[in-house]
Amino acid sequence: MDTLVAPALGTGEIQRRAWQIGTDVAAPAAPDVDEQARFPSETVEALREARLLAALVPRELGGLGASVSEVAGAVRALALHCASSALVLAMHSIEVASLARNGTTGPLQDLLAEVGERQLLLANANSEVGLGGDVSRSFCALVPKEGGYFLDKQTLAISYGEYADAIIANCRRSPEAAETDQVLVVCRPPTLLLEPTSTWDTMGLRGTCSKSFHLTADIDPKMIFPVPFSTIANHGAGQLRQLLLSATWVGLAEAAAAHAHAYVRKAARKEQDKVLPNAIRFSELVLRLQESRSLLDSCTAWYEAVKDDDEAIEDVALAVALRNLKVGASRLAVECATSALTICGIEGFRRDGIFPLDRVIRDAHGGLVMVSNDRQIQDNAAVLRAWKDI
Ligand SMILES: Cc1cc2nc3c(=O)[nH]c(=O)nc-3n(C[C@H](O)[C@H](O)[C@H](O)COP(=O)(O)OP(=O)(O)OC[C@H]3O[C@@H](n4cnc5c(N)ncnc54)[C@H](O)[C@@H]3O)c2cc1C
Structure with a gap:
């Protein structure tokens, strides 16, 4: 699984730590977590030990002071191994970011410091x-x-x-x-x-x-947070929710692609002179994967550029782009998963096969309903019908 998606050497420390936890802890536990529908406690414990639950806590409060793109990278890296674990990190980090940005009172800052010190889970x-x-x-x-x-x-x-x-x-x-x-x-x-x-x-x-x-x-x-919930949601929390949850759907597309890639490479070793139909399908899958990654990268860069600007963070165009990210990344995860199944055939269909895709396919469908895509599209439609330019 390392060839296509493992973080490159240039990738930041946060993403590398998450990848390591993914390979060493989350991946081996994932089948049992899925089978038993149980909390991935060993993975969350490993995240605690690596201090990743405090990734978004400022350094002066005991955290890692990471950027949102670093945390999105960590969520993505973890999702490739266990989407449920990735969602735990994503949802927790969204709450930490809310606290850091809007919990400006002494007691709420104390709570943030407690997250930094004791790695509380929110x-x-x-x-x-x-x-x-x-x-x-x-x-x-x-x-x-x-x-x-x-x-x-x-x-x-x-x-x-x-x-x-x-x-x-x-x-x-x-x-x-x-x-x-x-x-x-x-x-x-x-x-x-x-x-x-x-x-x-x-x-x-x-x-x-x-x-x-x-x-x-x-x-x-x-x-009680000192600002209204609508301000919190519009000034970063809502935007971050779309970004970090979508990082999970991108990681699932990567998981599907990794299975298909391994299959295609194995087949290519046997028939080195031919480009097999599966390889062509895989090339199409990689296009979908690139779309998924690009959606996340462009929205993350946009968010990072405006996150400290109260007006620009509320830009309706950003809200539209983030809803499209959510809809696009969740759909692409499903597309990549089913495409990988076509590529791997029976070895992907068998739950005990060499390239089992069962869990990836089922998890990917969760992205469609975890706040329904129809709701996102409806909200965008209400905005876009009044726009002069797109
Ligand atoms: C894995 C998972 C984890 C979750 N974790 C949490 C959590 O930690 N905390 C939390 O608070 N919630 C959580 N939720 C709930 C989630 O936030 C949504 O509330 C839930 O998925 C219902 O979404 P929904 O209301 O958009 O659609 P549904 O209730 O699924 O709506 C059903 C259908 O109605 C249609 N529909 C509904 N409303 C509209 C609309 N306005 N416009 C157009 N069509 C519409 C859509 O076609 C939609 O598919 C979780 C959900 C999932 C799946």
Whole structure:
């Protein structure tokens, strides 16, 4: 698997560390994680040891002070070996970035330092039953109680919720507030309680353990972000979500390509004088892979260029490009996976074959639904129909 996709020598340290964890820990564990639909605890422990859970924590707070493109590279490198593990790193890093950027109060900065020091794992409870992936609204609200607030949220899914040290949730500011008037709050034990309201027996991404939960927690007023949730979402968090989740779909396209590449090279060694049909199909697959990587690279470069500019980060054109990245990368992952199956034939179809593609194909389909592509396309359509230029 190393030939096509292993990080080159010039690749940064963060991506190389993730690749190493991918080969040494995530890949051997992945079949069992998938089979049992269990949390990839050994991989997350390895990420902790390599301090990658604090990749986006500034150096002065004990983190690695990595860039977003470095973390996207790490997510991609891990996804090639275990997409569920990659999603854990991606989702956690999105919350860390939110905290770093918008958690400007002393107590929230202390929490960020705790992530740096103790490698806490953060999860999110954004989607809500009845609202799905529409995070611009909430039904649940902060209810005042002595010493703070109480939150009661019927969540649609919280990935690795039962394994997280803290869960960051959006909710209405008060019971009287409009559905769009939201704040972001940190829920922590011992008052954080999660009662599962579903199982997680899915066709793919089984290691994310993204059950629905009835979440209740007492909320310390110091654990409420000082800016509205809409500001947080528009000023980087929403953009970063699209980027880092998409890095997983790019990594899955790379996983599919790696299987197909190994197959084609093996065949070529036997018939050195002929270019076999599989090699031509593989050449087409590499075009798809290049499209996928380019989508991610161009959007990451755009994000990096404007991330500190409050106006440019909110550019609608960037939002459109990022939704296209999400739709494009998730579709390309599925295309690359099915194309790899055609190339590897029965050896890819057999779960015990030499180039098994079963898990990659199932995981890749998760990208289509993890916030539905139709929702992204609908949002872009609403913007694009009013544009004069594209
Ligand atoms: C692996 C995985 C992990 C997840 N982890 C988390 C997590 O950690 N935290 C969290 O909060 N949530 C999580 N979620 C939930 C996720 O964020 C979405 O809420 C969920 O996938 C539902 O997305 P949806 O509402 O866009 O579409 P669905 O509920 O799947 O909608 C069904 C269909 O309706 C159509 N549709 C719905 N709305 C629209 C619209 N506005 N425009 C056009 N068509 C529409 C689409 O065709 C869509 O396919 C996870 C989901 C998955 C699959």
